Amino acid sequence: MRFPSTGGDGAVSGLGADDIGWTPIMEEAQRATSVLHPEALQLPRPERRRIMTVANQKGGVGKTTSTVNLAAGLALHGLTVLVIDLDPQGNASTALGVEHRAGTPSVYEVLLGEMSVVDAAGQSTQSPNLWCVPATIDLAGSEIELVTMVAREGRLKEALNSPAMDELAPDYVLIDCPPSLGLLTVNAMVAAHEVLIPIQCEYYALEGLGQLLRNIELVQAHLNPSLWVSTVLLTMYDGRTKLADQVTAEVRGHFGDLALRTVIPRSVKISEAPGFGQTVLTYDPGSRGSMSYLDAAREIAERGAERKTA
Numbered sequence: 227m228r229f230p231s232t233g234g235d236g237a238v239s240g241l242g243a244d245d246i247g248w249t250p251i252m253e254e255a256q257r258a259t260s261v262l263h264p265e266a267l268q269l270p271r272p273e274r275r276r277i278m279t280v281a282n283q284k285g286g287v288g289k290t291t292s293t294v295n296l297a298a299g300l301a302l303h304g305l306t307v308l309v310i311d312l313d314p315q316g317n318a319s320t321a322l323g324v325e326h327r328a329g330t331p332s333v334y335e336v337l338l339g340e341m342s343v344v345d346a347a348g349q350s351t352q353s354p355n356l357w358c359v360p361a362t363i364d365l366a367g368s369e370i371e372l373v374t375m376v377a378r379e380g381r382l383k384e385a386l387n388s389p390a391m392d393e394l395a396p397d398y399v400l401i402d403c404p405p406s407l408g409l410l411t412v413n414a415m416v417a418a419h420e421v422l423i424p425i426q427c428e429y430y431a432l433e434g435l436g437q438l439l440r441n442i443e444l445v446q447a448h449l450n451p452s453l454w455v456s457t458v459l460l461t462m463y464d465g466r467t468k469l470a471d472q473v474t475a476e477v478r479g480h481f482g483d484l485a486l487r488t489v490i491p492r493s494v495k496i497s498e499a500p501g502f503g504q505t506v507l508t509y510d511p512g513s514r515g516s517m518s519y520l521d522a523a524r525e526i527a528e529r530g531a532e533r534k535t536a
Contacts, residue, residue, distance in 0.1 A: 269303040269524060270531035277386060277399040278456070279418040281442075284434045285405035287426040288461035289313075291496060292519075293402040294321040296422075298505040299523030300398055301356035308347060308396040310382070311361040312414055313404040314368075319360035321500040323351030326360035334364040337372065337381045337413070342390040352508050357394060369409045378409065379449055383417035407441050415445045420456035422526075425477055427463045427470040427489070432477075457529075458485040459522060462492045488522040491515060 280293045290313065297307045310333060311318040311326070319326035325348060326332065335341035336359060343359055350356040372378045386399060400422075401414040415421065421442055425431050439455070446453050458481045464470045478485045490496075493515035499506040506515045 269300065269305055269527040271305060271397055272527075272530045275396060275399065276420065276530060277401070277418045278420045278422050279401045279403060279411075279414040280422045280424065281403045281411060281414065281438065282423055282425070282434075283405055283407045283411070283438055284426075284431060287431055288424045288459075288490065289405070290317045290321065290402050291500075292422070292424045292459055292461060292490070292522075293400050294318050294500075295496070295505045295507060295516075295519035296523045296526065297322075297356060297398070297400050298350075298352050298507045299520045300527060301350075301353040302507060302520075303523070303527075304355070305397040305527070306355045306395060307357070307398045307400065308343070308394060309350075309356070309358040310343075310399065310401040310414075311358060312365075312382075312410050313402055314361055314363065314366040315404075316361040316363075316365075317500065318402040319358055320503060321505055322356065322358045323503045324348040324358040324360045326362050328363050330360060330362055332362040332364065333359045333382075334362060334368055336385045337365075337368055339381070339385075342388055343385050344390045344393050347394065351503065352505055357396070365410075372409050372413075379412050379416050382413040383450075386417050407438070411441075412445065412449070415442065415453055416450045418450075419452060420454060422457040422459060423455060424459045424461045425473075426461055427473045429469065429473065432473065455481075455484060457526060460485065460489040463489040464492045486522055486525050488518055488525055490518045490522065 280289050282289055293309060297309050301307045309318055309322060312333060316326045331341055331346040333346065336343055336346050346359045347357045348360060350358055372381065375381065401418060403411045403414050423438065425435070442453065442455060458477060460474055460477060463474065474489065491514050493513065495510040495513040496506045496515040499509035502509055506513060507519065510516055
């Protein structure tokens with residue numbers, strides 16, 4: 227065995243990569259560098275703006291987490307992304323570092339027609355290409371106000387089709403829905419072209435899926451014929467359990483190619499990141515969670531490009 231020599235001050239000399247060999251820290255550092263400096267990889271730009279609703283009426287399946295991390299992954303690779311936080315809890319706004327205190331211009335004013343999407347959007351601290359229309363506490367009572375409005379189901383669609391949107395010109399619009407099938411979620415589905423369904427790799431996550439799909443069919447039949455389920459993302463995957471593999475197999479068997487190849491692992495880093503007002507891609511860019519969301523974002527972008535050329 228050869229030991230590195232030391233200089234007079236005790237410093238190690240003549241120690242190269244071959245001497246050190248592979249280490250987990252070195253691998254994570256390399257992954258982090260590839261995430262934070264992605265100049266070599268530019269994701270394909272969609273032929274037309276892709277508006278995607280991230281929906282599942284079951285809480286805790288990773289809707290908001292997936293919305294913000296996929297948005298960050300797309301934005302880090304050169305695409306302009308707008309996140310619409312349609313959940314009164316405002317968790318997406320928090321994760322993207324966008325102000326959402328009471329009185330802040332928000333999606334509430336957008337739905338009431340008092341403000342354009344562009345005027346309400348704030349730039350995220352995560353990327354100059356990433357914008358978010360925040361949700362404030364005012365949104366909690368918006369469904370009651372929307373009930374009496376004309377064309378109440380199409381308020382968000384009208385706002386997203388406004389000429390003012392050309393000023394921001396996002397390639398992707400991701401809409402984070404509340405964990406319910408109420409009027410806010412219906413607005414999101416009417417406004418969108420595609421639905422992305424995050425599914426937790428646990429049995430109970432499958433129970434409410436049928437109701438969600440029926441609601442999507444109702445929106446297709448009566449309000450938005452062009453809406454379709456384009457993407458299914460498996461989240462909170464724990465490879466140590468047989469249940470996770472069984473749920474994964476069942477979802478892939480039902481949805482086929484709509485389910486992304488990438489699965490999102492159960493990760494402490496993913497859970498910790500929002501507490502620091504960050505996505506996992508900036509909080510811990512070399513982690514498994516970060517790389518998984520980056521791979522999922524790449525897969526979504528590449529699938530969109532494939533459909534365009536097909």
